[in-house]
Amino acid sequence: QDIIVVSHGQANDPFWSVVKNGVDKAAADSGATVDYRAPETFDMVAMSQLIDAAVNQEPDGIVVSIPDADALGPSIERAVAAGIPVISMNSGSDVSKGLGALLHVGQDEFDAGKAAGEKLASMGGSVGICVNQEVGNVSLDQRCAGFSEGFGGSVEVIPTQNDPAEVEAKVKAALESNPDIDTIMGLGASLVGEPSIAAVEAVGRTGEVNVATFDLSAGFLEAIAEGRAAFGIDQQQFLQGYLPVIFLALNANYGLIPGGNVPSGPNLITQEKAAQVVELSAKGIR
Amino acid sequence: MAKPIIQMENIEKHFGNIIALAGVSFDVVPGECHCLLGDNGAGKSTFIKTMSGVHKPTKGTITLDGKPMHFDSPRDAMEAGIATVFQDLAMIPLMSVTRNFFMGREPTKGRGPFKRMDIKTANDICVESMRAMGINLRGPDQAVGTLSGGERQTVAIARAVHFGAKVLILDEPTSALGVRQTSNVLATIDRVRKQGVGVVFITHNVRHSMAVGDRFTVLNRGKTLGTAERGRITAEELQDMMAGGQELASLEGSLGGTV
Amino acid sequence: MAKPIIQMENIEKHFGNIIALAGVSFDVVPGECHCLLGDNGAGKSTFIKTMSGVHKPTKGTITLDGKPMHFDSPRDAMEAGIATVFQDLAMIPLMSVTRNFFMGREPTKGRGPFKRMDIKTANDICVESMRAMGINLRGPDQAVGTLSGGERQTVAIARAVHFGAKVLILDEPTSALGVRQTSNVLATIDRVRKQGVGVVFITHNVRHSMAVGDRFTVLNRGKTLGTAERGRITAEELQDMMAGGQELASLEGSLGGTV
Amino acid sequence: MADTAQIIVDERIKKESFGSRLMQRPELGAIAGVVLVTIFFLFTADSAMFTLSGIMNFMTPAAQLGILAIGAAMLMIGGEFDLSIGSMVAFAGLIFGACVVTFGLPLIIAIPITFVFAALVGALNGAIVLRTGLPSFIVTLAFLFILRGVSLVGLKLATDGSTQLRGVRDAVEGDFLTPLFSGDAFGGLFAWLAEIGLVETFNNGAPKVPGIPVEILWFIALALAATYILLRTPYGNWIFASGGDRNAASNSGVPVRRVKISLFMLTACCAALVAIITVMDAGSTDARRGFMKEFEAIIAAVIGGCLLTGGYGSAIGAFFGAIIFGMVVIGLSYTNFDQDWFQVFLGGMLLIAVLFNNYIRKRVTGER
Amino acid sequence: MADTAQIIVDERIKKESFGSRLMQRPELGAIAGVVLVTIFFLFTADSAMFTLSGIMNFMTPAAQLGILAIGAAMLMIGGEFDLSIGSMVAFAGLIFGACVVTFGLPLIIAIPITFVFAALVGALNGAIVLRTGLPSFIVTLAFLFILRGVSLVGLKLATDGSTQLRGVRDAVEGDFLTPLFSGDAFGGLFAWLAEIGLVETFNNGAPKVPGIPVEILWFIALALAATYILLRTPYGNWIFASGGDRNAASNSGVPVRRVKISLFMLTACCAALVAIITVMDAGSTDARRGFMKEFEAIIAAVIGGCLLTGGYGSAIGAFFGAIIFGMVVIGLSYTNFDQDWFQVFLGGMLLIAVLFNNYIRKRVTGER
Numbered sequence A: 001q002d003i004i005v006v007s008h009g010q011a012n013d014p015f016w017s018v019v020k021n022g023v024d025k026a027a028a029d030s031g032a033t034v035d036y037r038a039p040e041t042f043d044m045v046a047m048s049q050l051i052d053a054a055v056n057q058e059p060d061g062i063v064v065s066i067p068d069a070d071a072l073g074p075s076i077e078r079a080v081a082a083g084i085p086v087i088s089m090n091s092g093s094d095v096s097k098g099l100g101a102l103l104h105v106g107q108d109e110f111d112a113g114k115a116a117g118e119k120l121a122s123m124g125g126s127v128g129i130c131v132n133q134e135v136g137n138v139s140l141d142q143r144c145a146g147f148s149e150g151f152g153g154s155v156e157v158i159p160t161q162n163d164p165a166e167v168e169a170k171v172k173a174a175l176e177s178n179p180d181i182d183t184i185m186g187l188g189a190s191l192v193g194e195p196s197i198a199a200v201e202a203v204g205r206t207g208e209v210n211v212a213t214f215d216l217s218a219g220f221l222e223a224i225a226e227g228r229a230a231f232g233i234d235q236q237q238f239l240q241g242y243l244p245v246i247f248l249a250l251n252a253n254y255g256l257i258p259g260g261n262v263p264s265g266p267n268l269i270t271q272e273k274a275a276q277v278v279e280l281s282a283k284g285i286r
Numbered sequence B, C: 001m002a003k004p005i006i007q008m009e010n011i012e013k014h015f016g017n018i019i020a021l022a023g024v025s026f027d028v029v030p031g032e033c034h035c036l037l038g039d040n041g042a043g044k045s046t047f048i049k050t051m052s053g054v055h056k057p058t059k060g061t062i063t064l065d066g067k068p069m070h071f072d073s074p075r076d077a078m079e080a081g082i083a084t085v086f087q088d089l090a091m092i093p094l095m096s097v098t099r100n101f102f103m104g105r106e107p108t109k110g111r112g113p114f115k116r117m118d119i120k121t122a123n124d125i126c127v128e129s130m131r132a133m134g135i136n137l138r139g140p141d142q143a144v145g146t147l148s149g150g151e152r153q154t155v156a157i158a159r160a161v162h163f164g165a166k167v168l169i170l171d172e173p174t175s176a177l178g179v180r181q182t183s184n185v186l187a188t189i190d191r192v193r194k195q196g197v198g199v200v201f202i203t204h205n206v207r208h209s210m211a212v213g214d215r216f217t218v219l220n221r222g223k224t225l226g227t228a229e230r231g232r233i234t235a236e237e238l239q240d241m242m243a244g245g246q247e248l249a250s251l252e253g254s255l256g257g258t259v
Numbered sequence D, E: 001m002a003d004t005a006q007i008i009v010d011e012r013i014k015k016e017s018f019g020s021r022l023m024q025r026p027e028l029g030a031i032a033g034v035v036l037v038t039i040f041f042l043f044t045a046d047s048a049m050f051t052l053s054g055i056m057n058f059m060t061p062a063a064q065l066g067i068l069a070i071g072a073a074m075l076m077i078g079g080e081f082d083l084s085i086g087s088m089v090a091f092a093g094l095i096f097g098a099c100v101v102t103f104g105l106p107l108i109i110a111i112p113i114t115f116v117f118a119a120l121v122g123a124l125n126g127a128i129v130l131r132t133g134l135p136s137f138i139v140t141l142a143f144l145f146i147l148r149g150v151s152l153v154g155l156k157l158a159t160d161g162s163t164q165l166r167g168v169r170d171a172v173e174g175d176f177l178t179p180l181f182s183g184d185a186f187g188g189l190f191a192w193l194a195e196i197g198l199v200e201t202f203n204n205g206a207p208k209v210p211g212i213p214v215e216i217l218w219f220i221a222l223a224l225a226a227t228y229i230l231l232r233t234p235y236g237n238w239i240f241a242s243g244g245d246r247n248a249a250s251n252s253g254v255p256v257r258r259v260k261i262s263l264f265m266l267t268a269c270c271a272a273l274v275a276i277i278t279v280m281d282a283g284s285t286d287a288r289r290g291f292m293k294e295f296e297a298i299i300a301a302v303i304g305g306c307l308l309t310g311g312y313g314s315a316i317g318a319f320f321g322a323i324i325f326g327m328v329v330i331g332l333s334y335t336n337f338d339q340d341w342f343q344v345f346l347g348g349m350l351l352i353a354v355l356f357n358n359y360i361r362k363r364v365t366g367e368r
């Protein structure tokens, strides 16, 4: 069978590379031919065109992420109208059904942020920053918004670019100019989480400032294990790549399909669990 | 003498800390050819650039047809009827000969939104004007960058002559020209002068200036050395003034007075 | 006659569909000034550019000191002792006079990693060479772009003379020069010729060419019209050949034979 | 420059074929690239790519990029850059979205307002560049950041804190101008063609291609208009002159300032047009719309033969440049190459297309 | 150009002050921008910004950017662009990481290998540009994509599927070359200064600033070396000439091809240096390293006075340009402004800094 995956994250993004690894594994396991596609940057217009391109090839199934239902809706509906089974993953759990997708595999970004915020508040945090490496990317913005709500205290969003040195300097700057900050929420593990830990160490406040991040990286997990960071939010994105492909393959072969959405996360990785996960993370599975 | 078309009074021009013109006065009357002479770096080009709106004078006044004038751009000067051949020619190498010729003043046909360049007319005028100067173009759409030095200079002259309404300024127009083209340019100066246009002619060649000049103004190190009328000055005197009064005799001697 | 330093045989040069040179032969012997004359667009600049390594000839051979040569770049030609003043001068407007003067052949001091430009020597040589040509520079670090046309040309000539080892090629070197500077350049040609350098001198001015030339070659529409030796040809004959044999009499007459 | 050649008998001109004369035009060199890319995908891509719907599919992004690229090309020919057009897409999208959704204005008012805002920012860019003599690169770069930032703040204001403004599609539903800026044109024709079997249909009988996306029509119209302006009007001549040599142009009487400011305004309006089309198509806008489009537009213009130094290039070249870029980007998704290699292919294809176009032009014109 | 002026008595020269002669140099104009930005932050930012540790904090990213900017500036003076340096950071990081982690090579071998690879790619870029006569913009753009893609694929190969290669810090631990490329220099000095109370300490007595990050030293050394080369060596003269007018330079005997190719290699090596430093500092590398750095480097060079058209600029200018950019980017997190406005401020500050620098230079030199 032919299955096409269209997501909004690039193959070189650490998070999405894990999704893609899940896709590749599913392809190997099911024997289906699977293509993974994504626009060059977070670009909803380009993404809807990629979905159109996928529909044109009339595959046996399409997997999409839906960060903007308005922009992607018509393309998805077109796929459904053409009789192609669609499964949504990662983002869009709320709109997935309405657009005609069979089911959704993923985690709601806002809810995940909220859960993390609540956890960090319960760890004693009252003043937090949310470090966003791609302001304007709606799914990242939602994470910060969820975090704000769950955290309850004062939260400032720190926008940065895709550069670890800059992230470290900016977090350091924020910590130095506002000594009350006791919580750092990063939106990516290797790009934001790891430099944030370095920044906290550089200003000599290890242990006083809780650092947490979305997604995982081996380096960040080691820091969790050593107690230098609080936790990582794992949405087990490998599943978001793996399961929809398997489902669609089964659907194409036997007409089988689960009856409801599959929540792949959120899953907080704290000190106890971190050590086991490191190895898998280094292999691009978690 | 007729009333001057353009009159420049006490023009000064400074570039940063360099004083290029230190007070120059000059005028042009209709139907005359006024030669501007002087050593290299005397300030001739700078002076005519203030006259044609390229530079704003640091000090001094410009009067056109009796009214004080401020040129904000060369376009203003052009619209006042002043056409110039600059020493650097002001050509765009990548553009065709015709497009350079009509740059800024394209002939049009049609009207309203359909007003467009009349390319056929433009090509014809351009080829014809160049032929009148003694250059047979291969084609009007050859890029100016591929013309020879003299061919390029001829384009600039033909253009200025075509658009020169009241005053025609020529900054060393014949420097790169061959014998035949030079004769043509001098004849052209003679012709437009007779039509009542005032011509400003810059050259280092005393013979050329004596051939067509009615008055001669010599610049030296940013100042005027004076103005003489035709017949009141000999070629030798002019030559001496232009060279800044330096001793030429020895050189001249060794080379047989050929300069 | 001495053996030629450089000998060009049957040179052809095509640009796309344009034939600029249709078979030109030419040579230069040590200690002579060989004048290259011809109408605008005749192909003089193209010809000397093949001689100085800028263009590769489409056909034809170049022999240097008896050995066939291929210049892959102007640098090769320079290293073979050929220095050229190009018609477009080959100057960088944004760079200082000194830096332009020594561009590509900077004097150095120190050694190994501490080898650096000897700026003081360079400035001194540059100012001195310019003064010898009759131009007093305001300072050796003035940008060439702010020099007057003649000043700029003088830099190019002074540079070529300074580096001209065996052959010195001058493409219309005096076109923008004042009287005094022209005399200096002619005197300089005379001097280097006496030192045994072969000089190729392009000009449209018959008097200049008669003053220093030993041989005269006339180009016309990409072909040689012939070579004459000094004394075997008069200025008038030369002038007629340069203009391509066209009728000049009428023009000459009206302007008093001044061209 | 495409003036009609007057043939004069001259022994110094070699004969040249009609083909080689054609290829000397900057606008036609890029065709070679299109041909090469097409051949490449004919061999490697799914056959769906060159069905009617496949062609529409890659032409849509090409058209959106191309509208920007034509504006950018004209500005580049005029000797300047505008790095703010990508952000301008987001900014104009915000203005437009806010007009129709937040203020509920009809299109006949909202669209002119959007263009006016865009033109004003363009004029401001131009005025700063000309006033201060700073390179346009750095001035418009500042506006790249400023407009992007303002879009973010404005979106948050317009939506109470979200960075995504939705509901545009509902708001413009039924407006008489909507068909001009969104959806597909000639829908009736295509439905008829589907009925008589000339256009493929889905199982449910709807034509696979519901019509020609309007952006493609805008794209073609703009390319034709820009070409006409560049080659056939005095203004076009002034653009070439201003970009070729500012001083020479101004000394020859070209109103360089006016030309350049109007070009900045034109480029900004092209961005606004793309914003309106994409916002209406997507039904939403967000703060990252148009991200990096400024570079893609410049890339397309350069592929199409524009010089970065100004004074040379063509709108038709930018047209084909955008198509090459669009084909390569979308076309790779019709092939079986692993997405990990996507960028390697993108870069390689670009390079090969440009090299080939260049090689053909040189071969044909005989220059070296 | 900074040749010693020979003063000749000339009535046509006005006197000018030492200050104005100083400001005419392109390298010094950018200082005005630094001063202005500093004053701005002195008033608006938290005082922590201008403590020793605050300064080190914004100088570290500025230095990493600056190393690239100096390379980019030299290449721009030489008349070319390299858009692939950002991707080169990722590519060189991969090579370096693979050498030390995957193959376990010591630094003395790994570092030269990294530089050789970078230089080879640079030379390839240069060779294609010079061979084909295509604009370097488009050629290096292709390599922007290609190198980024190759880095991704290479990383996945080197790590069995992850896009992050870790363990560099452990691998280089104890290598005698490590202190040259990572960590802080003069640690002993700073410890001593802390003891005598000249440097602030943490509660545990460790100095707040453990030393000067090595990238800052590399940055300064490179700026000095580049300035020396540009202003005091024949090679520097050739760079200006090649960028100013390629034909004129080549006609005057400058080996333009050699100069340009070596500049491409130099720029690539600057990127490799940044890669080595950042990879060793971070202990890991991933496929997104150096993203968009090519543009930031060009921005810094332009702020510092380089012309995009080539032939003019300075390494010291790029030095200050990088510092301005670094200060503005990091400085805003020390202020109380709403961070949503970040990009607006970034753009505004850039514009103001450049305008001011331009204004000062014109005021002082009297040009108009």
Ligand SMILES: Nc1ncnc2c1ncn2[C@@H]1O[C@H](COP(=O)(O)OP(=O)(O)OP(=O)(O)O)[C@@H](O)[C@H]1O
Pocket: B015, B018, B019, B020, B038, B039, B040, B041, B042, B043, B044, B045, B046, B047, B087, C145, C146, C147, C148, C149, C150, C151, C176, C178
């Ligand atoms: N933009 C400028 N900046 C500084 N100095 C300048 C500038 N333009 C001209 N100068 C100086 O002003 C003086 C006069 O220059 P100008 O070009 O007017 O001379 P000219 O009389 O035309 O000489 P030539 O006969 O050689 O063309 C020269 O010494 C030149 O160096």
Ligand SMILES: Nc1ncnc2c1ncn2[C@@H]1O[C@H](COP(=O)(O)OP(=O)(O)OP(=O)(O)O)[C@@H](O)[C@H]1O
Pocket: B145, B146, B147, B148, B149, B150, B151, B176, B178, C015, C018, C019, C020, C038, C039, C040, C041, C042, C043, C044, C045, C046, C047, C087
């Ligand atoms: N790159 C080129 N492409 C096409 N044609 C060219 C090119 N260079 C020169 N030509 C043509 O070749 C002919 C000879 O040009 P060249 O510059 O050698 O003439 P010249 O004898 O030096 O003339 P002048 O006395 O005016 O300087 C000219 O007609 C010119 O149009």
Ligand SMILES: [Mg+2]
Pocket: B044, B045, B046, B087, B171, C148, C149, C150
């Ligand atoms: Mg002059």
Ligand SMILES: [Mg+2]
Pocket: B148, B149, B150, C044, C045, C046, C087, C171
């Ligand atoms: Mg010539």
